[in-house]
Amino acid sequence: MDTADLGLPVDVPSTALFTDHYELTMLQAALTAGTAGRRSVFEVFTRRLPEGRRYGVVAGTGRVLDAVENFRFDPGVLGFLRERSVIDAETLDWLAGYRFGGDVWGYQEGEVYFPGSPIMRVEGTFAECVLLETVILSILNHDSAIAAAASRMSSAAGGRPLIEMGARRTHELAAVAASRAAYVGGFTSTSDLAAGFRYGIPTVGTSAHAFTLLHDRERDAFQAQVDSLGRDTTLLVDTYDVTEAVRTAVEIAGPELGAVRIDSGDLLLVAHRVRQQLDELGATNTRIIVTSDLDEYAIASLAAAPVDAYGVGTQLVTGSGHPTCSMVYKLVARAESADPTDPLVPVAKKSSGGKTSVGGRKWAARRLDEHGVAEAEVVGTGPVPDDLRERQLLVPLVKDGRVLSREPLDVVRERHVSARAGLPLSATQLSRGEAVIPTEYV
Amino acid sequence: MDTADLGLPVDVPSTALFTDHYELTMLQAALTAGTAGRRSVFEVFTRRLPEGRRYGVVAGTGRVLDAVENFRFDPGVLGFLRERSVIDAETLDWLAGYRFGGDVWGYQEGEVYFPGSPIMRVEGTFAECVLLETVILSILNHDSAIAAAASRMSSAAGGRPLIEMGARRTHELAAVAASRAAYVGGFTSTSDLAAGFRYGIPTVGTSAHAFTLLHDRERDAFQAQVDSLGRDTTLLVDTYDVTEAVRTAVEIAGPELGAVRIDSGDLLLVAHRVRQQLDELGATNTRIIVTSDLDEYAIASLAAAPVDAYGVGTQLVTGSGHPTCSMVYKLVARAESADPTDPLVPVAKKSSGGKTSVGGRKWAARRLDEHGVAEAEVVGTGPVPDDLRERQLLVPLVKDGRVLSREPLDVVRERHVSARAGLPLSATQLSRGEAVIPTEYV
Structure with missing residues (x-):
């Protein structure tokens, strides 16, 4: 369609x-x-x-x-x-x-x-x-600012996928244009459904802390997510204790678990630990997605870390320090x-x-x-x-x-x-x- | 209506x-x-x-x-x-x-x-x-960031009017929300017609360098503007030579000239000179509007200058360094x-x-x-x-x-x-x- x-x-x-x-x-x-x-x-x-x-x-x-x-x-x-x-x-x-x-x-x-x-x-x-002055400048100044930030992030990320997740940090329609500009600048997908709808950009999602907190135990939340969305889903593992969460995640989804997301802490350190733990549990194909106020510098600093994808929000939609041209x-x-x-x-x-x-x-x-x-x-x-x-x-x-x-x-x-x-x-x-x-x- | x-x-x-x-x-x-x-x-x-x-x-x-x-x-x-x-x-x-x-x-x-x-x-x-998470956060994060910048600018401006002129520096619809938020934070009016239409915010306009450059002489541009818009208009006086432009402006519009706009140079210095010149020409009621990448600090630095209104663009719509909360x-x-x-x-x-x-x-x-x-x-x-x-x-x-x-x-x-x-x-x-x-x- x-x-x-x-x-x-x-x-x-x-x-x-x-x-x-x-x-x-x-x-x-x-x-x-x-x-x-x-x-x-x-x-x-x-x-x-x-x-x-x-x-x-x-x-x-x-x-x-x-x-x-x-x-x-x-x-x-x-x-x-x-x-x-x-x-x-x-x-x-x-x-x-x-x-x-x-x-x-x-x-x-x-x-x-x-x-x-x-x-x-x-x-x-x-x-x-x-x-036409105002509308032309509005569009080019905004979109080019986002695309420039996206381009720096995508070169910092090497070939790793970049997910645009910034809708909540900018005006709701600027967010749609930002997803588009991010895609132009090398991002792979977006969390923003309106951007998927309007521009056909692939949309993806993980899970929020609220989903874990809704349930009586983290285990129940993971089970609910896997039951409903399948094993190839992304479980958020930093609501309570990361090590325990990763263990529970693999216990429930098995080594076919799609990915885990880490949204806080020292991402470099935590990514290494989680990778090691996943490998020890046999989940060698389970990917690690990191998020948490990433910018191009943070992305570059994770180049040697076992990270499979980056989710970027605030810094992308605000042009990484330069929200307008x-x-x-x-x-x-x-x-x-x-x-x-x-x-x-x-x-x-x-x-x-x-x-x-x-x-x-x-x-x-x-x-x-x-x-x-x-x-x-x-x-x-x-x-x-x-x-x-x-x-x-x-x-x-x-x-x-x-x-x-x-x-x-x-x-x-x-x-x-x-x-x-x-x-x-x-x-x-x-x-x-x-x-x-x-x-x-x- | x-x-x-x-x-x-x-x-x-x-x-x-x-x-x-x-x-x-x-x-x-x-x-x-x-x-x-x-x-x-x-x-x-x-x-x-x-x-x-x-x-x-x-x-x-x-x-x-x-x-x-x-x-x-x-x-x-x-x-x-x-x-x-x-x-x-x-x-x-x-x-x-x-x-x-x-x-x-x-x-x-x-x-x-x-x-x-x-x-x-x-x-x-x-x-x-x-x-509702995403849309609520999009709106509050964007609008509150703009309003916070506007509030700082409006307190720095004392009682002087502040005109929001940032539409061209941000996404075209973020601009409409930004005008609204600026008004909440103490701005007086906007250049953005869509904001006037949608929210009833007073809209105002001056003139651009293009209008002067369109005409064979600055004098012709000023005459055209005054003929069409009346003496209570704002003439842009910094396309060529400010002193000559102010002289021409008062010659054409008389002391009833509404305002002059200064959009470049050392605004503090130029505002003092222009005020003196206007007064000497008898245009004691002609106001001075300054624009040109103003932020709250620049506005504050003009507190003692003979400035009657500030037009603020980029720094307002980008939250003056903090485009999101x-x-x-x-x-x-x-x-x-x-x-x-x-x-x-x-x-x-x-x-x-x-x-x-x-x-x-x-x-x-x-x-x-x-x-x-x-x-x-x-x-x-x-x-x-x-x-x-x-x-x-x-x-x-x-x-x-x-x-x-x-x-x-x-x-x-x-x-x-x-x-x-x-x-x-x-x-x-x-x-x-x-x-x-x-x-x-x-």
Whole structure:
């Protein structure tokens, strides 16, 4: 069954109100001034990576495409804007007919990025493009932050499976997007049923302390779980005494016991002890799943421990210290009219204060060294040099308002693995450092 | 017009899938074992405040009530669970009829809390209560984190207005909840139209650099904005040269100019210069709004600056360093059956590892000193001492599955001001420290 047939668990009839008030008042002023139709180019980029990070991960592109398609002003929304006197009657009329009719180019989802990378480029009239600012940034800033943390965790985990378990630590719908972004960044599965429903991500579960405490004895809880879910289940063994729990678990489920979960204590030490005990009991195939405030560093520290899977919650959904990216959506060029033959004029904020940016409609390409390893992110406004023509990073996503294609998440996930593998080796070291390749402007 | 008449901008047909996989498999195992009906008490609490914080702020309670009411398994959801073989047929049948029929008690929204405070208590059968874990924690962990940051910012701002502008820095729906939580914590307005629509929070807007850059000259942009939006608008003055922009702004709008916004540079210095210039130009009533990665410390540092309002984005919606609380949902007591006369047995995880908790169904009260200032959070499982009877913090929110009442956000917002004012003075100091009052268990 295609999960899309089920519809959204959360039906978003319109994304048009995921918008800052000023987008609409700027629209009104531009309509009045006759400048709303000027052909414009907006770009999404970040001036810096989060402190110490070597690369960023583009995630949320697929959600942006949904948001752009569903960005329309229905009567309820227009009624609200009228009631609140946010904008005048002419602007309301204009919005009633709004559908984005421009073009969107972007880095492919799962690709890596660096400071200045033009991750997404939105082209059309000023009016149609400016309205999309807030929702595009919301999605890319959130999802890319989670994917970047996930990517670091997945490289720290080596080939071991990673389960996303953070739903309870973030907003209930941010959690669904976080599961998706985590999957893009290399996670294997999620505990979040809504993410399974919406995106088809495999869902898994273990058991909570409450289940053990509900029963008169730990033994009764284990028996109940095995009776109902079979031997290939995961028993939580740290409610009382871990050693006793492991003994009871194998007694009840036999050596076919699927896994045990350890959720507290010194995981390195406990994992070793539990592995030894399981092996002595003949449960050599029983896996050990560890959870408990893991981040990429804790995961890396368990590399030599007999751990079979990691469950990660808080640190994943909060971006492991960086819950948002600092992506911005900037007007970089505009013409004097809507006429496509009218030349684009590069524009950029000029004042001091560290927020300047580079004007002009940009291309981007990743230059490789002789071994095929990335050596620079090249961003330019002029013609693309011949040697970079095949290494361009921006692809068309939306043409004349029509979404060109959608990608299965597994494709995105594989792309991320390749993109990361194409970076210099130091990309995946966990210690703090600079962006692993420089950004060059030409 | 009541904004509720407009419906939700985001229609959530059911909250039932905002649930971890294991809640459903535990349910299945408990149904099989005959323990699912055991009368149970779950409590939401945190073992610690975020590092350095003096108090927490309860936020999201109203959203929890919505989530509990809308927690039901419709055919689409059941079809997904069947297709994925998450649970067996008997459990699916049980879920088809699910409606929460128990009781919920909680701290009133806007109240402050401390480590161990039983912020919410959910009572009913194990089966009906365990399912609510994920969505309740998602909401309270997210919203309370934002409200706590907002509260620190609002006390740092003194009486000056605070505008929530963070939508672009967080998930698009987390942003709506963040606006709500910020309002609870003392913010005055939001840029997020969806938050205005959904919760009636006042929305405001200024202008972006893109609007200035769209026009041939800054002067044209200002003229367009004033022509369309009137003199009482906010002009963004830092696209090129601030001094020149302020001069142009007053030239165009006259001394009736509503406000100018400064979004970069040394805000303290620039605000002083701009104030002086505005005054010299006769625009003595023109306000100064500052934005640019503000947090509570930056806001406090501008206390002596001629600033009239703060716009806060990233740091607000990411909880100013603490994007989530560490609230947990724990089974603290259960009976051997559903029979209400069957005694409740306190239960708690026992193993080492720092995750132990205190068993038993709890009450909580705030003890005051002779001046009426809070001196301890008292949490107990026995009878409530006479002197604390009137100071109890848990109130009934849901009775037999029915939501007892809903509160307007303004009531919640005022409650927070009172609750914070009832704490010792050091509560609002920004420097890192311990919880401002101790939690005592009796």
